[in-house]
Amino acid sequence: MMLLILKTVITVLALLATCAVLPLLPLGVLRVVLRGVGWVIQKRTRSRREYILSRVRAEDEGATSKPSRSSLGSQGEDEDWEKLDASSSSGTGGSEEWDGIIGFFHPFCNAGGGGERVLWEAVRATQKRWPKAVCAIYTGDHEVSKTAMLERVQNRFNIHLHAPTVVLLYLTTRKYVQSSMYPYMTLLGQSLGSLVVAYDAFNLLVPDIFVDTMGYAFTLAFCKMLFPPIPTGAYVHYPTISTDMLQSLDDQTGVKGVNAGAGKGLKGQVKRKYWLAFARLYGWVGGHVDVVMCNSSWTSAHIRTIWGPSRRTQPHQDPTVVFPPTAVSELQSTITVDSATEKNREPVILYIAQFRPEKNHPLLLRSFARFLQERSKNPASAAQPTPRLVLIGSVRHASPDETHIYNLRLLAHELRIRDHTTFLCDASWPAILSHLGTASLGVNAMWNEHFGICVVEYQAAGLISVVHDSGGPREDIVIDLSDGPTGFRASTESEFATAFESALALPEDEKVAMRLRARKSALRFTEEEFAVKWLGEITKLVQMVSVSK
Template sequence: MAFTAASVTLLILFTTLLLVPRFTGYVLRAALRSAGWFLKNRTNGRREVILSRVRLEEEDYRSRNPYSTAGPEDEDWEKVDSAPGVAKNGEPLGENWEGIIGFFHPFCNAGGGGERVLWAAVKATQERWPKATCVIYTGDHEVTKTTMVERAETRFNIRLHAPTIVLLYLSTRKYVLSSMYPHMTLLGQSLGSLIVAVDAFNLLAPDIYVDTMGYAFTIALSKYLFPLVPTGAYVHYPTISTDMLESLDDGTGVKGLNSGAGVGWKGVAKKRYWKLFARLYGWIGSKVDVVMTNSSWTSAHIDSLWGPSRKNLEHAKVTVVFPPTAVSELHSSIEVNSASEATREPSILYIAQFRPEKNHSLVLRAFAQFLDERRKDPANASLPTPKLILIGSVRHASPDETHIYNLRLLAHELHIREQTEFICDASWPTILSHLGTSSIGTNAMWNEHFGIGVVEYQAAGLISVVHDSGGPREDIVIDMGDGATGFRATTEDEFAAAFEAALALPQEEKVAMRLRARKSALRFTEEEFGRKWLIALEKLISQQRRLAKSTKT
């Protein structure tokens, strides 16, 4: 669908609402509400077609699986549906809710941790409310629903119930790409997300709207267009944070892509722009009915930015819902003991999307330094040469493809090409194999919001060497009271030294650290994610029921 003049008008109205005095704001609110009424009525026909198609696909599924009584895996119901929910009006919150939940996730095929959260959330929703329809607003035109469901299973080992999933394809996703905004990127992407949101609402107005990618401005737009549609956000990373502002004055060069960029008149202008944007972002938080964050680090920043504007909301408290990780499967698939130690190779594994902020270049340089130091010691001459294995997804037709090309060039320049392996878009069995045979798992992103890959390292018994910041420092690679569960580092020297220290541990201590890390990872299971996700979603469904009932009386 082409981007229409009506969409441009909506964007102008909403942007003006952010910037103009209060009286004019009332007028614009009324205009946006009228536009929302128009969009809702305009998409009612598509809504009926979608629900009719879902019913037909469900009937076809039942006819082919006559003994199925639940969603994709009946046994999973016991894990997340131990007790039926009850709304405040006394009505059950169980499987009789038949509304549409719209998940805003323009890159649902990216294959990263955010996508694992999306599909795990959809799965938990399906198991609790099998009659609900999960609509995904996506820009991935190259994938069909069948392909996407298969990819969720092969990449994440998440089995979905296809009939109640609907993909609605956006035609404007390019407006949220950072490459579109060489200057004022934060504001550009945020306003660009409004264009994509208008595109989404032109396709369908949902009963509940949830942003699972971090485009918070779209939630505010939804709230103005559809006041009776509850809104939720699963925040992986705050769009702006106090850490980002502080990084502008950092002289070490280790605090992200903008480290030390606050110098000169341009730096001063950037600081002022970021501070103004932080105020605007803080106001946006007041439009989100239920907020979930993926880590203690993210929660602290969201509380700081959004907390003041959320004081009067029904569900003002921000909830930490750790991302789902395949801890149970990794525990059952991979042994960790003295005997299994012999099968471990001196390999360093980095599982992360091939994007600049993941800082693969730091790992490559640290690995090269580690190998140089190792070669200087004659005692290592008879030992096998360590290997660096980089596994990650690549968003096609994006800057990611150029980025991985540059990383390969860097490996060549550092003379570690023969010891470095790049694996793009690996299947889950491939990832599982490397988790079972590698010795070290690493992550070099500054302020990684959580670090699903790091939890996978721990659950598989790898010794973690991670950046001393963000989620890995606050939640994952921590001492649980019985000893270290890995190493933390910041600079190339520190990473190189940690690689050496991890491999040089006596076997007994290696096994002990692996087991401590494995025990620690039990905090991040898929079952625990599903339980907390459903608690949050019950709040939105209860609110939706209450609002829908109030309009009928």
């Protein structure tokens, strides 16, 4: 009898173990297969890697070292970077002269937005810290040569890079991450499409460190399965899916993004279940990233929620908030804010943002139209100059952006504000500086803007900010200091219109005081602060490479 009971217990335990292991077998087999594929890729691309490294070394040696290094910035900037190098070199475990390859996955590196500023500032910081390292950028911008790309980076962001150690690797499969490819199940389609693009990237060059700077987290898990020893890092601008997105499905106000109120009916329920399933998959993917950086407190909170359960075994479990770099020092040294310069400010409302649907330009246009309409009812306003709206942003050519800006122009015409609205596409940095120096207000209308580099630029330039009451602008940027507010927050058309009126109607001394408080607040987001934190996180990855070797 006891023997029968023992056999029964053993059988039940065996069945339970089989049930527990069977679901893992397909993934285990997949890992073995992908590791074999990774070995083949590394072997096949070894000669190209050696050629790229030899070419970089030759170009670097061919350039005169002192002039080329000084071309990265002014003498004062070099002194600042020397201090930075000294402060970031402690505890690196002998990695000061590291000369490996960092692969930056950024298929749209010529887009000219805030994400691209982060990329190129990261490259500049990496070059300064590890001069012998190679920064390989995986891009799909075939129409732009390296020379033209670096010139655009300099003109758009005023970032000077050391050309020999920058390598552009041109992807042929970028279309697979474009939203237009997936009219349905776009999140999943783009995420799986990024695996195709990543496979393309690795067949061009297998780096020593792989960093995603654009939000394609699936590529990092794919890298880990192909090449387990390669350290991976993510700079997360915006979680692919968040709890706020899920909550927006039930929103009845229509202000919470492009999917507000989309949870109604059978179609809405299917969308909800699809999003929940994708969120679980996205969380699993996040568990494969060695080092995670987030651009704001808002992004970090969502990444902790979604990725946290899968990252419990990671040595660097928690994400680090690394605020994006903003040209705060340059703006504050170029633009003076005091009672005398207040007379140079014009009643201009400035919006610097890429011309994309998520930036919610229509909300701003309608708010501005309402503001002008309400203002026309006030007899005292007749003697004052009519405020103007200036929208500056980059446009990805041969993309939906061009159609989007065309529709915005039509909307401005329909709202009868065309004569008071200016659209500037792909403006140069000097042109942007000029507007930042003369405008009075800076606005951001995007719901749950992940950070808001343009808002920091407004503050550094002394503009009074009027931003959407959500995301990074609310939690990190337009906050009240001990001596008063640094701007205005709004959510609806009427609230934005009221904020425009309130900001422009402030007495001169209060305007100047708010501008100065905003400039003080902006010091938290300098390029130097970004570089210190960026290098701190990348040093962890460099140390992993050193240990693995």
